[in-house]
Amino acid sequence: MTSTEATPAAPATAAVPARAAQAAAPDDAPTAAAAPRTGRPGRPARRGPRVGPLLLALPVPALVLVLWTVGVQQAWELPFGIKMGFLPTPLEVGRRLVDLAVGGIVDDAFSGTLLAHLWASTQRVLAGFALAVALAVPLGVVMGRFSLAFRMLEPTVNLARPIPVTAWAPLTLLIIGYGDGSAIFLVFLAAFFPVLLNTIAGVRQVPVRLLEAAAMLGTKKAQVLYKVVLPASMRSIASGLRVALGLAWVILVVGETVGINTGLGAMITQARDQSKTDLIVAGMVVIGLCGFVADRLLTGLLALATRGRPTLT
Amino acid sequence: MPRIGTVRPRQPADVHVAGLGKQYPTRSGGTVAAMADVDLDVPAGEFVCVVGASGCGKSTLLRILAGFEDATSGTVAVAGAPVTGPDPERGVVFQDYGLFPWLSVRENIAYGPRQARLQRSVVAERTDRFLAAVGLTRFADKYPSELSGGMQQRVAIARVLANDPSLLLMDEPFGALDALTRSSLQGELSRIHRETGTTVLFVTHSIEEAVFLADRVVVMAGGASHGVPGHVKEVVRIDLAGERDVTSAEFNALKRRISALVHEEVAAPAA
DSSP: OHHHHHHHHHHHHHHHHHHHHHHHHHHHHHHHHHSOSOSOTTOOOOOSOOOOHHHHHSHHHHHHHHHHHHHHHHTOEEGGGEEGGGSOOHHHHHHHHHHHHHOSSSOSTTTTOHHHHHHHHHHHHHHHHHHHHHHHHHHHHHHHHOHHHHHHHHHHHHHHTTSOHHHHHHHHHHHTOSSHHHHHHHHHHHHHHHHHHHHHHHHHTSOHHHHHHHHHTTOOHHHHIIIIIHHHTHHHHHHHHHHHHHHHHHHHHHHTSSSOSSSHHHHHHHHHHTTOHHHHHHHHHHHHHHHHHHHHHHHHHHHHHHTTOOOOO | OOOBTTBOOOOOOOEEEEEEEEEEEOTTSOEEEEEEEEEEEEOTTOEEEEEOSTTSSHHHHHHHHHTSSOOSEEEEEETTEEOOSOOTTEEEEOTTOOOOTTSOHHHHHHHHHHHTTOOHHHHHHHHHHHHHHTTOGGGTTSOGGGSOHHHHHHHHHHHHHTTOOSEEEEESTTTTSOHHHHHHHHHHHHHHHHHHOOEEEEEOSOHHHHHHHOSEEEEEEEEGGGTEEEEEEEEEEOOOOSSOOTTSHHHHHHHHHHHHHHTTOTTSOOO
16 A cells, blocks of 8 residues: 555655756756847756767668678679679779879779879869759849849740750750760759749748838949849759759760860779779769769858858748 | 938928829729829928728839839829839838848848948948847847847848938738837837938838827828729828827827717717
């Protein structure tokens, strides 16, 4: 009997300090609010031990590498008819990456050429992307701001947009010819539409109220675009730029497939011709990293350009 | 009145509205009259409140004066000049503030003077002065999204005053604020009006607010949904000197009278 009476009593007493702590919280709230906003007041403490983000992120890639290695050694057959026996092991890819960068391991035509390929590809991506931004942002602002321009151009834009850039590639080779020009043009095409559409959308949703405010504060008509429309549509334009830059790296591989000797896409194509799977995978890894780094750089650049100012919500 | 930097302050403007009408096209191809035959004269320096039920055209009147909308008929002149479009001489305070979210409080207030290409020192002096006038000096480097509604509206008022307008147009500026903030801002606006002497046209739903602030209250009635175009029903002079006591008998008598006018219960004894 005593034990059954004691059992309900124990949680009750345990609950008292908890309730007291809750009651104390409102008294602390004003001071917390008055203090500079550094922490997150009012957040309940995280339950369980804190696990470092690296520790959480590592097991999955580690498992993939292990399965990959075992799969290659055992020559597993996966769905889609993937024959893992033809794949290089992660270790071989790593060796090839190091050799690509500094040479001295494999000692073939590709040793130590990474920088040259990287530089050639980066130039093409930058040229095509910059061209797309330089044309699509102004055009998007005009189309978003002036309904006459929008009604004149929107149908054409939306007819041209669904044509995949990869479908442009064969024609491009015929009308521009092999070389830089074709690759840059394809990158330009890939980047153009995401920038254009996001700019139009951003400009069209600039609140009329801000335009009225700008007008009654004496903003000259020519300055409204720069002073109000651009900053108010910055968030949308920025997301267009990020999508476009990602696509630019994707399409680069297609653009460099034919008639180009230097470039990551060209390198992969040559590797395929010579059945060097480790080189193909190394190229894939480098291109993936390029896209990642480019996105981080762009995000940083945009943050720098807006100097951390809040955008339109 | 203090001199503003090296720039001579503008004189308050008078407002002359005659035979003003506004029609909107309807979907069926016809037109609907939102407002017709509105006459209104506001002498320089007067504080006028416009009250009336929704759709009576009071906001339309203000937007035409601001230059945001064109009148269909009639004339509108501010300081003797016809209104052809928005102008920094006619400052507008919106119910939803309309602040630039990417500019700090200080930059929002400095925006107008900068657009006017005033000297840097003049811009800084004006900005500091109006920051202080609305009590936001401590929040100068915050962004609008970090402020409460009442503080944002203070920024909006300071931003317009920094342009030294000759006419202040306010479209239900305190309508979205809680009662306490509202009454403190009414007090501040009243003080600012006494100090600057600017002509004010203030549109509101609140009759008490109108009686508290105005030298004259313009009661509008009608509107497209009533089948009669919006028009001026009556203009009531508020002869209450000095600080107004919202609990006094005179104040409440005026409130009752205007309320009766707004609610079409005209039979109530007036005076």
